[in-house]
Each structure stands twice: as C-alpha cells, then as structure tokens.
Amino acid sequence: MDESKEKLTDQEQVRQEKLASLKAKGIELYPYKFAKTHFLDEIVALYGLKSREELENEKIRVKVAGRIMTIRRMGRATFFHIANSQAKLQAYLREDVVGLESYRLFDLFDIGDLIGLEGTLFRTKTGELTVLIEKFELLAKCFHPLPEKWHGLQDVETRYRRRYLDLIMNPEVAKIFVLRSRMISLIRKFFDDRGYLEVETPMMQPIPGGAAARPFKTYHNALGIDLYLRIAPELYLKRLVVGGLEKVYEINRNFRNEGISSEHNPEFTMLEFYEAYCDYYDLMELTEELLVYLCQNLLGRDEIFYGDELISFKRPFARIKFKEALLQFSGLSPSRFEQPSEVISLAKNFSPEKGAITYGKALDIIFDKCVKPHLLQPTFVLNPPREISPLAKASRDNPEEAERFELIIAGMEIANAFTELNDPVDQRARFEQQAEARKSGDEEAHWLDLDYLNALEYGLPPTGGEGIGIDRLTMLLANRRSIREVILFPLLRPK
C-alpha cells in the first residue's frame, strides 16, 4: 500500500482531508442511490422557459444531481453550478434555509464533487433558472482538482487518454458523441424502414476478406487455429444474400493493421449494406437519400460547413468517371493515360517507396494524390479499374472498368460500393490474380476464400453492396478534422 501510494499534490491532500472530515461526521461517502425526480437536462427542458412568476406560483420541488463545476461562496450564501454532459443548472445555498450546520458542511465540498440536491426552482434577479437548496448530499467525492473552468481541458493527449475528463470539461465534445449516436440510430431507422435486416457477422475470421488491407492476427487456444480480426464483413454479408436474406446491413467495427492518421484509426466503424436485385445505380440513389435524410434530421438543413467549405447535399450529387477525373486533375493527357509505363512512372513519383506496381494500382495512386483532394462537394467517382476491384462486377460498358463507385466528400472517401461480382468462375479467376499479387509481395492483396466461392456457386442474385465509413461521416457532420475527435477512445501508444 505504502509503496504503491502515489504522491499527492497539495490540492489532492486537501481533498483527502475533507473526505476524512466528512467521514468523521458520519456522512455516507458513497451512497447507493439518489432518488432524483429529474435528470439535469430534463429540468432544463421542462422548466427552462418558465417565467419567474410561474415558478413562484408553482413551487416546483425537484431532486436533481450533478457534478459541481463552479462555486461562488459569499459568506452566508453560496451559488454553484452542477452539470452533466448535457446540461447545467445553478444552485443557491443559503444558511438561513438549510441551517448553520448543514451550511458549514458544504465547506467540505469541492469543484468536481458529485452532489444530490433537493429544493424548489426559482429564477434569480438576472433571470437564471436556479434551485433553492433545502437539502443536499454527497454522492461521490472527486479526489483531483478539475482543469481550468474557463479554458477547459486543452491538452489533446490528455483529452484522448482521459476522455472522461474531456467530457466533464468540454461540453462540445459530448455533443459530438451525441450526434454520432443519433446518426447511427437514424441509419438503423432508415434501413429498418426499408425492410432491411440488421445482422452481425464474425469479427474473428479464419480468412480475412472483403478488403485490401493487412489484418490483426490472433490465436484460438482450444481450436488451435489462427484467426484474424475482420478487415470487412463483406464476404459474410454476401453469403447471407445467397441464403435469401435479400436486404441486410451491419454496423460494426473493422480492424486494419495499418498506420494511424487524422483519417485512420486501426479500429473503425463501418456500415455495410447489401440489397439483392440492385445495381450500383440504385445504390447511388439510396446513398443520396440516406445522406440527405441524416443531414436534415441531425442538422435541419442540407448544407453544412466543413471548415471553411460549404458542402451541399442537394441531390443529385455530382458524378464523374474515374478516368475523366484523372484526366481532369492529374494533367495526364489521354494518350499518356493509355500508356501503362507512363502512368506507372508517374505514380512512382508520388510513391517512391512502393515496390512493383501495376497499371491499375498506379492509376489508383494518382487518383489519391491528384484527384481526391479536389473533390470537396459530394461526388460519385464511377468505374475505377477492374483490376483494383476484385469483388466488383466488370462494367457493362467497359470490361476493364469495375461497376463501382466511391463517394468522395471534402476530399475524404466516405462510401465505396459496387454491383457485386456474382459469377463464381470470374470470382475464382480474380482471387487467383490476387494470390499472384500476394506472392509477389502485395500484403494487402485479397485472400482466396474457397467457402465464399462455394457460396457463389449456389447463386448470388444480382446484388448491390456498399460500405460507408461511420467515423468519417461523423467527422463531416460534426465538422471535425481528426478522426480522433469522433472516436471516444482512439488508439494511442500506452504511456
């Protein structure tokens, strides 16, 4: 005990002494419950607009709890604010109301403590809704001083490592996560209303499939097998479509063993949905509908600011072919575009550390560098090379292109969708091609999944499938530049 005891700061020492005093007075330090009549935000919602006269006449008695955030002691009366992540409320403690002994007890309370109050609502001279306290009780002591009341907690590292402190101090942070939660609820409603079935597919997979990415590896002791955290649910969801679940969606985590950046967290949340008998044109319609629906319901409009940029979700979204976008933004002439060696050497300029790359891969690199950053308004980029889209059908117009689109907004890839490849013979050939790429060192190449091929051999109906990055969508709607601002506990190196 002595050895593990951390050194207390002077302020922490004071708080421990206050705790001891409370205990000595027989105060219950950690009561089992508090019979509140309302949550804080309910009080603000219900009574926040009542006039002084209404409050005076109605004598509304409440029991409410929260964390003490500020204290203004003025001799025989004290004002303080209590708050939770949603709301705050002022409280007024008077010696002549609660009595001297009780009033003195409050000297042992600090900013940060959790407190339960009982009293009546009134409005102060300046018009603020306030509880006139008749009784109060400690609900939990806070052992540490809180960050500064005016600037909040600024240090980003501490904000991410101790998100609870961030949430306590910075109300706008809580708003982001409320928005995120409401967005996910709306997505569920959107798909449920359209007859989709929400499903859960394996997070631990013997063959990690459905995306080009490096997986995390783990081991199952009893079975004695390697397993991989999923990089995508795609191949399982399509098995379900084979099984006759013709409209399915899943909102869950994917794991990719790759770098961390302002747009990448190793675990991230993905919406994937599949609808039988649809193609990617149908998906574009559905995607527009979904985004407008979310934007309208969350923000009440169809335009948002992302940084300085006004993003419009007015339908229809722009559509541009992958090839045309490249010609427009990369400076490649149509004749050079057709020359694989030219394209590959240009790509190598952007990505010198990359090993041998193919024509399709090179086009993709150039797209990322030259095109994506320019696409700020919602834009469907259609028909990337088939070679880099091994799970998508070839375009009905051009066999070298995939029937696939990526939705780019604010330079970020938000969605990726295709008319699913349902020809098992073609799919086998594509897997074999990927296996070749894997052999020549491409660690992100797709794995051969024989059971998935077997499922296709039973017949996957024509199907459209799409993935939407929930974190990035939240970034967009919450106007945040870093994915860490929309993930409660982003991955950091342990300290």
Added chain:
RNA sequence: GGCCCGUUAGCUCAACUGGUAGAGCAGCGGACUCUUAAUCCGCGGGUUGGAGGUUCGAGUCCUCCACGGGUCACCA
C-alpha cells in the same frame, strides 16, 4: 518510418540574445445573503517530460530517449 513543432505549478499559458522560473484560474486563510470568469485582502504551491553533455551559469544551446500534434510515406 522520415521531416517539422510541442512537452514549464492541478489546469490555461508567460519567461528577449543563456543570468534568482512568473501570471490567471484552481487551492489555503480572512471579509461578504442574488452571484455567475463573483469581488476585495493575504498566503502556499515547480526535479521546467527523462538521461547525458557544453558552460562560471541551462527552461533556453547540443546529443539520445519517451509521449503527443502536423506533414510525407504506408494505408481507405
């Protein structure tokens, strides 16, 4: 992983070319019964991220390390 920037009191931030490390908030003591960044008087609080080095003297300069941010690379 490369490059750039950051790390100072519990928190938010200062400290010119190297010369005794400061302020506000928070805390402690006192005054104060409508305050709200309460106010007024007084007080305490630091291994300047860590380890070396240069120097009479290092928060400041150099090297290495740790963590974070940005950017490029890798990657959706």
